[in-house]
Amino acid sequence: MAKKNEFATDPAWRGRTALVHGGTERSQWMETGEAMFLTSGFTYGSASEAERAFATPIKPEDQRFVYSRFGNPTVAMFEARLAALEGAEACKGTTSGMSAVFAALASQLRVGSRIVSSRALFGSCHYIVTELLPRWGVESVLVDGADLAQWKKALSVKTDVVFLESPSNPMLDLVDIRAVAKLAKKAGAKVVVDNVFATPMLQSPLKLGADIVVYSATKHIDGQGRVLGGAVLGSRAWIDGTLVPFIRHTGPTLSAFNAWVLLKGLETLPLRVAAHSKNALAVAKFLEKAKPVARVLYPGLPSHPQYALARRQMKDGGPLVAFDLAGGKKAAFAFVDALKLIRISNNLGDAKSLICHPATTTHQRLPADEKTRLGISPGSLRLSVGIEDPADLFEDLARGLAAAAKARR
Numbered sequence: 001m002a003k004k005n006e007f008a009t010d011p012a013w014r015g016r017t018a019l020v021h022g023g024t025e026r027s028q029w030m031e032t033g034e035a036m037f038l039t040s041g042f043t044y045g046s047a048s049e050a051e052r053a054f055a056t057p058i059k060p061e062d063q064r065f066v067y068s069r070f071g072n073p074t075v076a077m078f079e080a081r082l083a084a085l086e087g088a089e090a091c092k093g094t095t096s097g098m099s100a101v102f103a104a105l106a107s108q109l110r111v112g113s114r115i116v117s118s119r120a121l122f123g124s125c126h127y128i129v130t131e132l133l134p135r136w137g138v139e140s141v142l143v144d145g146a147d148l149a150q151w152k153k154a155l156s157v158k159t160d161v162v163f164l165e166s167p168s169n170p171m172l173d174l175v176d177i178r179a180v181a182k183l184a185k186k187a188g189a190k191v192v193v194d195n196v197f198a199t200p201m202l203q204s205p206l207k208l209g210a211d212i213v214v215y216s217a218t219k220h221i222d223g224q225g226r227v228l229g230g231a232v233l234g235s236r237a238w239i240d241g242t243l244v245p246f247i248r249h250t251g252p253t254l255s256a257f258n259a260w261v262l263l264k265g266l267e268t269l270p271l272r273v274a275a276h277s278k279n280a281l282a283v284a285k286f287l288e289k290a291k292p293v294a295r296v297l298y299p300g301l302p303s304h305p306q307y308a309l310a311r312r313q314m315k316d317g318g319p320l321v322a323f324d325l326a327g328g329k330k331a332a333f334a335f336v337d338a339l340k341l342i343r344i345s346n347n348l349g350d351a352k353s354l355i356c357h358p359a360t361t362t363h364q365r366l367p368a369d370e371k372t373r374l375g376i377s378p379g380s381l382r383l384s385v386g387i388e389d390p391a392d393l394f395e396d397l398a399r400g401l402a403a404a405a406k407a408r409r
């Protein structure tokens with residue numbers, strides 16, 4: 001077995017090759033499939049070897065696995081492979097997307113710190129930023145992510161962290177990452193981007209000036225609704241110096257089994273995301289022409305209010321579509337209940353198409369005025385488009401539309 005820090009990806013490999021081979025470290029058995037190291041601990045040949053492994057600073061030649069809360073070979077393969085895709089110096093796997101977000105923020109904030117964040121956030125991210133961090137003495141400021149003037153004003157004073165999601169969950173608002181990163185730099189802030197909706201295939205926040213990228217690997221990286229996982233990516237100095245001590249000592253460590261599932265997920269990520277995106281565009285176009293659809297929000301359609309920005313910073317429209325039905329909650333519930341193929345679920349990023357009514361599920365907790373500000377109306381639906389045959393999706397959506405039309409009458 002190689003030393004811990006040798007999980008390498010040949011820099012000459014192009015993206016899709018790196019996703020199949022990157023980070024692979026074979027055991028003495030030279031297996032083709034990556035080995036799953038289901039072990040909590042590791043053993044030492046001698047007491048002095050153990051002593052050297054715990055030394056700080058540790059000598060490079062003494063680097064090794066000491067305990068799976070700190071690191072594990074299967075997890076290290078996943079981290080190296082995702083880092084190669086993202087073009088990041090380093091990656092750390094976590095138990096879930098939320099532990100990735102929380103560790104990325106909490107590891108660099110303290111009493112008196114200031115965080116500026118876009119308002120359009122995943123429900124639990126919203127909770128961390130607006131409830132948890134202020135409880136610990138962190139000043140938390142929310143801005144409308146699409147409005148650069150608000151970012152400029154909020155970042156006119158010294159700030160520690162900027163946090164944003166683009167496209168956002170559930171209404172697919174975008175943030176101009178390059179412009180916000182420039183403002184953040186002047187304010188002395190590190191920019192953390194939740195890149196779940198774009199996936200690492202369609203948007204590279206680090207290349208746009210962000211410092212840190214976080215993922216819920218539960219979503220498209222797994223892609224088949226099997227396991228929870230997360231990841232944080234950034235510079236080697238920040239990951240090793242700031243994030244790793246936080247994770248080592250608080251324990252939101254990715255399990256070897258989940259890392260193995262996610263590692264295999266990465267191999268087919270480009271194929272799946274392309275299929276999701278192609279289906280999502282077709283579905284968005286279908287819904288745009290349909291009644292009683294009041295509006296469709298899809299970054300790959302010219303009707304999206306930030307289409308020009310989407311073209312600049314995303315390679316494609318992505319796997320999610322949001323739309324509003326005329327007729328409010330009654331129409332939305334009738335639509336969802338009439339579906340036979342598309343399943344009702346607050347999860348997303350599965351091969352199976354999944355639909356959710358954000359106002360009563362993922363974003364139920366938000367006060368009414370905040371929902372309005374985020375564009376989440378009683379008629380809003382979020383559709384995570386799967387990789388089924390689109391003709392079957394259209395048939396199912398037509399069932400929903402007919403039921404919604406009937407419910408309005």
Ligand SMILES: *Cc1c(COP(=O)(O)O)cnc(C)c1O
Nearest residue numbers: 096097098122169196216218229
């Ligand atoms: C799902 C999701 C998360 C949280 O991920 P978990 O793996 O469920 O903890 C964070 N951000 C966004 C945008 C998500 O969609």
